[in-house]
Amino acid sequence: MPNSNNAVPDRLVDGSLPTDSDSLLKELASLGIDAPTIEHAPMFTVEDSKTLRITPGGQGDIKNLFLRNKKGKMWLVSCHEDRAIDLKALAKALGAGRFSFASEARMMEYLGIKPGSVSPLALVNDRTRSVRFVIDHELTQTDVIYLHPLVNTRTTTMATVDLLAYCAQTGHPADIITFAEDGVHCMLIETDETDHV
Numbered sequence: 001m002p003n004s005n006n007a008v009p010d011r012l013v014d015g016s017l018p019t020d021s022d023s024l025l026k027e028l029a030s031l032g033i034d035a036p037t038i039e040h041a042p043m044f045t046v047e048d049s050k051t052l053r054i055t056p057g058g059q060g061d062i063k064n065l066f067l068r069n070k071k072g073k074m075w076l077v078s079c080h081e082d083r084a085i086d087l088k089a090l091a092k093a094l095g096a097g098r099f100s101f102a103s104e105a106r107m108m109e110y111l112g113i114k115p116g117s118v119s120p121l122a123l124v125n126d127r128t129r130s131v132r133f134v135i136d137h138e139l140t141q142t143d144v145i146y147l148h149p150l151v152n153t154r155t156t157t158m159a160t161v162d163l164l165a166y167c168a169q170t171g172h173p174a175d176i177i178t179f180a181e182d183g184v185h186c187m188l189i190e191t192d193e194t195d196h197v
Contacts, residue, residue, distance in 0.1 A: 008105050018112025018125040021150040027124075028158075033166060037149060037156045060145045060160070064118040066107055066131075069096040074110060078120055079136035083179065086186075093177060093186045094134065112150065119147035120163060121156070123172040133172040137189060140164065140176060 012018050019027075028035045065077040065085065075094060079085065091099040104115055111118065112125030123133055139145060142160050149156045158166075164174050179186045 009108050011109075012112055012125055012127060013109040013130075014127055016127065018108075019150070021154060024121060024124060024149050025156070028166070031166070033158065033162045035149070035156045035158050035162075037154050039154055041153070060139075060142045060157075062119075062139060062145060062147060064120070064147075066102045066111065066118050067091075067096075067099045068102045068106065069099060071097070074102060074106070074131045075099075075134055076111070076118065076120065076123065076131050077134045077136075077177075078139060079179075080138055083136060083138075089186055090177075093188060094132075094175075114152075116152035117148050117150055119149070120167050120172075121147055121149050123167055123170050125150075126170070126172065129171045131172065133167055133174050134177050134188075135164070135174045137176050137178040140174075 010017075025035060025037060061081045062078050063081045063083070065075075065079075067075045067077060067087070067090075069091065073096065075096065077085075077090065087099045091097060102110075107113060107115065107118070110126050110128070110131055111122035113122045120133060120135070123131060140160060144157050145160045145163055146155050146157055147163070148154060167174060176189050177186050178189050
């Protein structure tokens with residue numbers, strides 16, 4: 001629990017314990033979602049992921065940004081691992097004002113995870129529905145997506161449509177954003193999150 005020494009809490013903002021990786025994988029299985037998972041050394045960065053590459057590589061390899069604005073509103077943004085992101089342009093496109101990266105304490109309180117483990121699956125722990133989920137349109141067009149199931153020592157493979165449906169079920173329907181080739185200009189687009197080829 002939070003204390004005056006700014007220690008990282010071990011509970012969610014509502015006081016409950018976060019869902020752990022094993023429980024999440026059991027829930028996915030109970031929903032009939034195929035989610036094969038591989039164990040590996042810890043991955044903290046995209047560079048770690050590339051060095052330890054345990055996926056085939058391609059469009060399903062992602063990076064995730066957990067962001068907040070000055071008012072304390074939060075966004076989880078998922079995009080291809082090589083996508084260059086201009087935070088100022090992204091904030092403007094999302095009407096956020098100015099973005100900064102959320103703290104480790106906030107990450108635990110709202111996503112129930114530690115740094116290096118951010119992924120859309122962590123939205124299962126946002127029980128207050130305080131985090132807005134945004135995904136790169138390019139990712140929605142992939143067959144499968146690779147992501148951490150609440151810990152950075154595992155990688156789960158999921159059909160992208162299953163991920164989007166699961167996130168919506170947790171109360172986090174995806175907002176779709178599209179990026180220009182320059183990697184800077186971006187905008188939200190009106191689309192069905194299940195629009196997938």
